[in-house]
Amino acid sequence: MAAPIFRCFSRGQGLGTPGLSGVLLLGLREAHSGAQGLLAMQKARGLFKEFFPERGTKTELPELFDRGTAGNFPQTIYCGFDPTADSLHVGHLLALLGLFHFQRAGHNVIALVGGATARLGDPSGRTKEREALEAERVQSNARALRQGLKALAANHQQLFANGRTWGNFTVLDNSAWYQKQDLVDFLAAVGGHFRMGTLLSRLSVQTRLKSPEGMSLAEFLYQVLQAYDFYYLFQHYRCRVQLGGSDQLGNIMSGYEFIHKYLKLFTFLPLPEIDHIMQLHVKEPEKRAPQKRLATEVTKLVHGQEGLDSAKRCTQALYHSSIEALEVMSDQELKELFKEASFSELVLDPGTSVLDTCRKANAIPGGPRGYRMITEGGVSINHRQVTNPESVLVVGQHILKNGLSLLKIGKRNFYIIKWLQL
Numbered sequence: 001m002a003a004p005i006f007r008c009f010s011r012g013q014g015l016g017t018p019g020l021s022g023v024l025l026l027g028l029r030e031a032h033s034g035a036q037g038l039l040a041m042q043k044a045r046g047l048f049k050e051f052f053p054e055r056g057t058k059t060e061l062p063e064l065f066d067r068g069t070a071g072n073f074p075q076t077i078y079c080g081f082d083p084t085a086d087s088l089h090v091g092h093l094l095a096l097l098g099l100f101h102f103q104r105a106g107h108n109v110i111a112l113v114g115g116a117t118a119r120l121g122d123p124s125g126r127t128k129e130r131e132a133l134e135a136e137r138v139q140s141n142a143r144a145l146r147q148g149l150k151a152l153a154a155n156h157q158q159l160f161a162n163g164r165t166w167g168n169f170t171v172l173d174n175s176a177w178y179q180k181q182d183l184v185d186f187l188a189a190v191g192g193h194f195r196m197g198t199l200l201s202r203l204s205v206q207t208r209l210k211s212p213e214g215m216s217l218a219e220f221l222y223q224v225l226q227a228y229d230f231y232y233l234f235q236h237y238r239c240r241v242q243l244g245g246s247d248q249l250g251n252i253m254s255g256y257e258f259i260h261k262y263l264k265l266f267t268f269l270p271l272p273e274i275d276h277i278m279q280l281h282v283k284e285p286e287k288r289a290p291q292k293r294l295a296t297e298v299t300k301l302v303h304g305q306e307g308l309d310s311a312k313r314c315t316q317a318l319y320h321s322s323i324e325a326l327e328v329m330s331d332q333e334l335k336e337l338f339k340e341a342s343f344s345e346l347v348l349d350p351g352t353s354v355l356d357t358c359r360k361a362n363a364i365p366g367g368p369r370g371y372r373m374i375t376e377g378g379v380s381i382n383h384r385q386v387t388n389p390e391s392v393l394v395v396g397q398h399i400l401k402n403g404l405s406l407l408k409i410g411k412r413n414f415y416i417i418k419w420l421q422l
């Protein structure tokens with residue numbers, strides 16, 4: 001495609017007239033109009049028109065981008081671009097410049113091509129339904145847009161960076177996650193979190209419903225897909241901020257609400273405590289405090305205190321390779337935890353070696369191949385690698401206090417051994 005990078009922009013009042021409108025910045029945190037630092041600079045340029053949410057939590061959006069605030073740096077910010085044509089237009093460029101400003105300040109940015117969303121057509125800012133685009137057309141447009149975005153990012157880096165280190169620029173396409181998505185699974189998992197009243201209240205929907213043409217279901221569901229994108233990028237890339245044209249407010253609010261719902265819905269934690277947890281999360285997102293708290297509260301409610309303790313032991317054993325956690329587990333718990341693992345009861349003869357154990361549990365092939373699997377480091381017992389096939393099992397090390405051994409071959413083949421006559 002030798003098409004020019006930009007084409008003329010002609011979408012209602014959105015991003016159409018640079019300087020007059022501007023980019024709307026939406027974050028998963030609070031913003032006050034008195035933005036400082038990076039955001040204040042962008043505001044002064046007239047690039048960002050509004051921040052959302054405007055009020056509610058104590059941490060302000062500007063602080064999110066502040067190098068000085070521990071744990072906040074760098075952030076990930078995204079903006080979506082639907083491939084309704086085969087080249088970027090000037091409205092896209094304005095949003096892209098918004099992303100570039102963050103990248104220059106050291107944050108990571110994602111330009112998301114809407115290979116899936118473009119099939120539905122965003123009703124925002126439009127009085128009439130878009131002409132449906134064929135799948136092949138959207139695909140080739142998306143390819144062209146991805147190339148265009150990459151080319152622009154490369155120019156920006158090569159011609160403007162002058163050796164400075166900036167954040168990463170990543171191009172993604174939402175068809176990557178919707179292609180694999182089963183419709184019923186999607187509706188069952190996500191659909192229940194969106195309330196009709198809220199979806200219907202969006203300006204884009206209201207305007208269209210009042211128009212003589214009305215609105216199709218595909219268009220109506222558009223905001224759910226965009227909301228899910230935000231959630232997906234939040235989950236996979238810790239992306240907490242979305243940029244978009246002024247017409248995008250409704251779509252982005254849906255995503256914001258979708259992400260924040262859970263602690264309030266699924267727990268009895270008082271609202272100030274939830275706010276506090278979310279505040280700490282901004283400072284130390286890697287601790288995943290809200291996720292852990294949510295898991296704790298829900299597990300306690302559903303499986304009781306015992307279930308919660310057991311789940312904690314399992315997490316320790318699985319994700320922190322904790323031998324202490326393995327040691328206090330019952331064989332039932334261990335079986336539950338390693339559902340795929342085969343279970344064998346073996347008699348511990350004096351002098352039983354690592355090799356004997358692997359063979360008796362049918363965990364390795366016979367002959368030199370099985371032997372080599374051990375020497376080459378493919379075998380561990382109780383989370384510790386064992387490379388000497390001849391070493392004799394030691395109680396307290398290879399055999400846990402509860403009379404069990406957890407044998408792992410390769411990355412994910414587990415065998416639970418219960419030693420008899422210890």
Ligand SMILES: N[C@@H](Cc1ccc(O)cc1)C(=O)O
Nearest residue numbers: 080081082114117122226229
């Ligand atoms: N709806 C946006 C594009 C977009 C697509 C997917 C997203 O996740 C975000 C934004 C527009 O039409 O401009």
